[in-house]
Amino acid sequence: MAKINLLPWREEQRAEQTRQFVTILGLCAFMTLAIIGLVHLNIAGQINHQQFRNTTLTNEIAKLDLALKEIQALEETKQELLSRMEVIQSLQQQRPQIVHLFDEFVRTVPDGIYLTSIKQNGKDLTINGVAESNGRVSAYMRNIDSSDWMATPKLKVIETKKGSMGSSTFVLTTSQSTPKVEDGEDS
Numbered sequence: 001m002a003k004i005n006l007l008p009w010r011e012e013q014r015a016e017q018t019r020q021f022v023t024i025l026g027l028c029a030f031m032t033l034a035i036i037g038l039v040h041l042n043i044a045g046q047i048n049h050q051q052f053r054n055t056t057l058t059n060e061i062a063k064l065d066l067a068l069k070e071i072q073a074l075e076e077t078k079q080e081l082l083s084r085m086e087v088i089q090s091l092q093q094q095r096p097q098i099v100h101l102f103d104e105f106v107r108t109v110p111d112g113i114y115l116t117s118i119k120q121n122g123k124d125l126t127i128n129g130v131a132e133s134n135g136r137v138s139a140y141m142r143n144i145d146s147s148d149w150m151a152t153p154k155l156k157v158i159e160t161k162k163g164s165m166g167s168s169t170f171v172l173t174t175s176q177s178t179p180k181v182e183d184g185e186d187s
Contacts, residue, residue, distance in 0.1 A: 100149050101176060108143035108150070112136040116169075123176045125150070131168050134158060141172065148179035 109115060112132035119126040131137045137158060144153040156171040 097149070097176070097178065104147050104149040108140065108147050110136055110139045110143065113140050120176070125174050125176060126156075126171065127174065128171050129169070131170055134160075134168060137168065137170050137172075144174050149177060150174045151177040 105115070105118070113129055113136050114131075115127060115129040117126075117128040131140070137155065141153040141155065144150045151174065153172055153174040156173060158168050158170040160168045
């Protein structure tokens with residue numbers, strides 16, 4: 001019988017299989033490293049992109065904060081201007097009041113009363129005068145009470161001078177008022 005040695009063939013087959021296994025193992029390791037590298041690059045790119053977006057948002061937020069500060073400064077300026085306008089409007093409305101007030105003095109003072117001084121403190125008026133009789137002072141107070149531009153007369157002092165034919169000096173206070181304007185009327 002012939003002797004056939006199958007060992008070298010098996011060893012060659014085993015060596016081939018081992019070489020193929022190592023090659024496949026190396027390819028798998030290379031592919032794994034390549035996939036891990038690609039995933040790493042992808043994640044790093046996403047991180048860089050997100051950092052760029054965060055920087056852009058931070059810069060835009062800073063710009064908006066500056067714009068908000070400017071808006072607040074403009075609002076404060078607007079409020080100051082509105083308060084000034086209100087003061088100017090109130091002064092404009094009060095400007096003709098003194099004319100009306102002097103006109104009311106002429107209309108309310110009855111015969112026999114002479115005014116010696118008028119002092120104004122805000123809306124309060126202090127009137128000093130001389131009257132021929134106490135009845136004329138009370139008539140003057142009624143006239144003030146019915147006036148549109150003066151209200152609530154209060155008699156502080158009335159003194160009768162002796163020897164001067166019954167004349168009296170008086171001090172009364174009243175407050176300045178503004179009549180209500182109906183629709184279609186101007187003051």
